[in-house]
Amino acid sequence: MEIREEKVEGATILVPVTRVDSATAKAFEARVLQVVNSGVARIVLDFAEMDYISSAGLRVVLVGAKMTRAPRKFVLCGMKPHIREVFDVSGFAKILAIFPDRAGALSA
16 A cells, blocks of 8 residues: 655645555554654645545544544545545544645644
């Protein structure tokens, strides 16, 4: 699984490429938890290049968000409509900070 990492304006941005499913969720979780445990102040998951997320991927997002304590930030952005629908239907959109684009996520 390819996960690009960028550092912008004091934030660490993770960009999972293509899909997060049961076969790739462990690698995704390891990377997310590595960043969370590093103590970085702002974490952005940019889903602009992701085409599919399974329940295993949703679990990783939830674990990462729960492990990030205030005043640190854990936000999501760049979801394609069908990815956003998964977050809406699962109820995750109500409990996670989701922005339409990276600029919005970085300004949060």
